[in-house]
Amino acid sequence: MAPTIQILDQAGRPILSQQDTAHFGASRTARELSSWTPSLASADADLLNELPALVARSRDLARNNGIAAGCVQTIVDTVVGTGLRLAAKPDYVALGRDKAWADEWSKQVEAQWRTWAESTECDAARQLTFDGLTTLAFRTGLLNGEALALPLWLPNRGTRFATAIQMVDPDRLSNPAGKMDDQKLRGGIQFGRYGEPRAYWVRKTHPMDVPTGILDPAQWVRVPARMRFGRLRVIHVHDKERTGQSRGKPLFASVMGQFKMLDHYQLAELQASIVNAKIAAFMETGMGAEDIAEFFGGSLDDYVEKRNAWEVKLEGGSVMPLFPGDKITPFTPTRPATAYAEFTMASMRQIAAGMNLPYELLAKDFSQTNYSSARAALLEAWRYFMGRRKWLSVHWASPVYCLWLEEAVNKGLIDAPDFYDNPAAWCRAKWIGPGRGWVDPVKEAKAADMRIQSGISTYEQECAEQGLDWEEQFEQRAREKQRMEDLGLVADALGDIPMDTPQPNEQVTP
Numbered sequence: 001m002a003p004t005i006q007i008l009d010q011a012g013r014p015i016l017s018q019q020d021t022a023h024f025g026a027s028r029t030a031r032e033l034s035s036w037t038p039s040l041a042s043a044d045a046d047l048l049n050e051l052p053a054l055v056a057r058s059r060d061l062a063r064n065n066g067i068a069a070g071c072v073q074t075i076v077d078t079v080v081g082t083g084l085r086l087a088a089k090p091d092y093v094a095l096g097r098d099k100a101w102a103d104e105w106s107k108q109v110e111a112q113w114r115t116w117a118e119s120t121e122c123d124a125a126r127q128l129t130f131d132g133l134t135t136l137a138f139r140t141g142l143l144n145g146e147a148l149a150l151p152l153w154l155p156n157r158g159t160r161f162a163t164a165i166q167m168v169d170p171d172r173l174s175n176p177a178g179k180m181d182d183q184k185l186r187g188g189i190q191f192g193r194y195g196e197p198r199a200y201w202v203r204k205t206h207p208m209d210v211p212t213g214i215l216d217p218a219q220w221v222r223v224p225a226r227m228r229f230g231r232l233r234v235i236h237v238h239d240k241e242r243t244g245q246s247r248g249k250p251l252f253a254s255v256m257g258q259f260k261m262l263d264h265y266q267l268a269e270l271q272a273s274i275v276n277a278k279i280a281a282f283m284e285t286g287m288g289a290e291d292i293a294e295f296f297g298g299s300l301d302d303y304v305e306k307r308n309a310w311e312v313k314l315e316g317g318s319v320m321p322l323f324p325g326d327k328i329t330p331f332t333p334t335r336p337a338t339a340y341a342e343f344t345m346a347s348m349r350q351i352a353a354g355m356n357l358p359y360e361l362l363a364k365d366f367s368q369t370n371y372s373s374a375r376a377a378l379l380e381a382w383r384y385f386m387g388r389r390k391w392l393s394v395h396w397a398s399p400v401y402c403l404w405l406e407e408a409v410n411k412g413l414i415d416a417p418d419f420y421d422n423p424a425a426w427c428r429a430k431w432i433g434p435g436r437g438w439v440d441p442v443k444e445a446k447a448a449d450m451r452i453q454s455g456i457s458t459y460e461q462e463c464a465e466q467g468l469d470w471e472e473q474f475e476q477r478a479r480e481k482q483r484m485e486d487l488g489l490v491a492d493a494l495g496d497i498p499m500d501t502p503q504p505n506e507q508v509t510p
Helices: 043-047 051-064 066-079 099-117 130-144 256-278 289-295 300-309 340-354 359-363 371-410 423-427 441-454 459-465 470-486
Strands: 005-008 014-018 085-088 146-153 163-168 189-191 197-203 220-224 235-238 281-284 327-330 429-432
Touching (some): 051 130, 066 130, 085 099, 099 130, 099 371, 130 146, 130 371, 235 371, 256 340, 340 359, 371 423, 371 429, 441 459, 459 470
Antiparallel strands (some): 085 429, 146 163, 146 235, 189 197, 281 327
């Protein structure tokens, strides 16, 4: 171990020290690090006890902080938008079929899916469509760190499908009767030998909706993670940052302190500005308290009452009546701070980095950026948004689709022989979300066309980036072209004439 080396100033006091550890960040004696003693515990030990406070503060930020609320809305609008569109993609190679069969099968499945997903039949509460449930699940996941849903089988509701989704507040997921966490039961989740969830303990009501007191074990319901034949009974959407993590963590967890301190700072500056706008001047008198009391007949209260009754206002061209010895002192405050805007911007840039967003999107401020910087920022954000969309598709949309498809197959609405032999191949799908949009439409449209012409992209990929289905686009273009021909209009308005087709007034060389 290397000895400690100290550098002293002229008075002999240490001003810098190299610690006797190989890594300075591991030193426990350096003044800069001596008070930094975080715990070294498992994922659940670090998270579960602090999760209620994190969730409560996360919700408070989304309710009362405009920047935080706008950030959540931006992420939801970009990742989910108006909803995720199903594009069924069965693995026809694994199923021993061909591409033509897969395309025809997908069309039938998507048509049947729309009859369920675009109605409130998919919601056990009959309030939201699948797009609404997806938005709710994703927003809940951002604020709470997780979303919880129970797929139900409700055959007696008079609906075409018995599958329905019941959304559950994650606050209701907890150990029954306040039982302490152990190796098999943590955060309301019962685990198996290899860490797989076996069951979820869901409280019948929200903890804050009932009087506190003795916890009754009958207030909880044990919901198996799967039925005996493998059908999902619980959909628990959350991120895992570490092995053994049972519950999710809110989006604002790492920047919560910065958000709140910035909120305090902005409020203080706003209050100071309001006070400065109201106070214009002070009236100052050289008379002492005894002189004032003698001047008003021995009563200081008479002076205060008289002064309050004046209702003195500073107006243009006015003459202020003063007592002998009084004078007007102008009020010249030094606030708000001159560096307010720069400090706020710097703080928001740190928050934006912690949330994987560019500053321009967090603040909705593109006034100080150019085209290249804006495009680079949006491309960086788009990678994050696409990652979140993939995560939502894998852990939410695809499981719900698989549950519905299983019922549709069993009802004979979809032809899928030997479905249970390879359900993953039948349930394979892509989900199309809202489009990326354009920064410069002309340049980006030309770039898309060049990618297609050079073979590094396809119409399907380019349409999906704009939230469109390529087959629907082609079918619509064909209908429009046919309609234009029926009306005697010029067909090349849609750009469907090949480049080697002679144009009007163009001479053709034999």
